[in-house]
Amino acid sequence: MHFDRESFLTAINANIQLTSQRNNSINKIKFPYNDLIVKLENVDTVYEGERIPTLHKVSMQVSKGELIFIVGPNGAGKTTILETICGILPISKGEVMVFGLSVKQEGPDIRKRIGYVIQGLEFEPNEPFLVKDVVMIGRSGLIGLGKRIKEADWEIVRASLQAVGMEDFWSRPIGKLSAGQHQKVMIANALAGEPELLLLDEPFANLDINARQEIYQLLLKLNQEAGVTILCVSHGSDIPKEVNRVVMLRQGKLVLDSNRITAVESKIYRAFVELSASEA
Numbered sequence: 001m002h003f004d005r006e007s008f009l010t011a012i013n014a015n016i017q018l019t020s021q022r023n024n025s026i027n028k029i030k031f032p033y034n035d036l037i038v039k040l041e042n043v044d045t046v047y048e049g050e051r052i053p054t055l056h057k058v059s060m061q062v063s064k065g066e067l068i069f070i071v072g073p074n075g076a077g078k079t080t081i082l083e084t085i086c087g088i089l090p091i092s093k094g095e096v097m098v099f100g101l102s103v104k105q106e107g108p109d110i111r112k113r114i115g116y117v118i119q120g121l122e123f124e125p126n127e128p129f130l131v132k133d134v135v136m137i138g139r140s141g142l143i144g145l146g147k148r149i150k151e152a153d154w155e156i157v158r159a160s161l162q163a164v165g166m167e168d169f170w171s172r173p174i175g176k177l178s179a180g181q182h183q184k185v186m187i188a189n190a191l192a193g194e195p196e197l198l199l200l201d202e203p204f205a206n207l208d209i210n211a212r213q214e215i216y217q218l219l220l221k222l223n224q225e226a227g228v229t230i231l232c233v234s235h236g237s238d239i240p241k242e243v244n245r246v247v248m249l250r251q252g253k254l255v256l257d258s259n260r261i262t263a264v265e266s267k268i269y270r271a272f273v274e275l276s277a278s279e280a
């Protein structure tokens, strides 16, 4: 599936009704499904000062338009794999390609097209940044250093906040929000960059069941209507039916990579669910 900017903007703007014309144009998009958006080949990621690689011999390919859940126990390497894809961690072996470009060489350009929601990022209670500014930061890669922010940029920031139901918090200081509100703002921050690829690190943590549902529906819309490729780290064991692929990491190795049904019925997945249940 191709990323489609108009559909993306429609998907994040809660106020725009989908016209039938728009719907038709979405349906007409032809999806070259073998289009590779992420490719990891035999990747080892080693943290600075460590000897043992945190990710070991990880190979994985992601096609445009996929919606993938990455699961696995704490410390398995889920966050590390997202940061490896972003190119913010050194790769000691293997190769990472994103959008057909090498992450080692083209990291900054690649990151302009990625929306990354960091796990559990917190701000100090006295942090002076306002919600709208935090979301605008998500557009800074697109706008470019030193370039003027235009009215259209603020419109997209507003639409991004609307999409997560946080437009009323526009000029609140970011440090004064609850954990769940904050999480929604960080998702808006990722949306504001009009990403073709969304990397979400436990985006549902801190959200109540209703907010989880709303955010999940939004992700689904972005994926299905705008062609945004989504890699979502989740430690929960329930995987929604629309997810087309499940990847499991354990001790830095990729131990499962299959469609949802096969994954949830596999021995390795059930062992993981039992382990999570015993830890809870």
Ligand SMILES: Nc1ncnc2c1ncn2[C@@H]1O[C@H](COP(=O)(O)OP(=O)(O)O)[C@@H](O)[C@H]1O
Residues within 6 Å of the ligand: 047, 048, 050, 054, 072, 073, 074, 075, 076, 077, 078, 079, 080, 081
């Ligand atoms: N900055 C770091 N330096 C050294 N080791 C790290 C660093 N960050 C994470 N690790 C280690 O890498 C492993 C994988 O971590 P992480 O990717 O955060 O796991 P997950 O997200 O699956 O819980 C863990 O053993 C963790 O302790």
Ligand SMILES: [Mg+2]
Residues within 6 Å of the ligand: 078, 079, 080, 119, 201
């Ligand atoms: Mg993590």
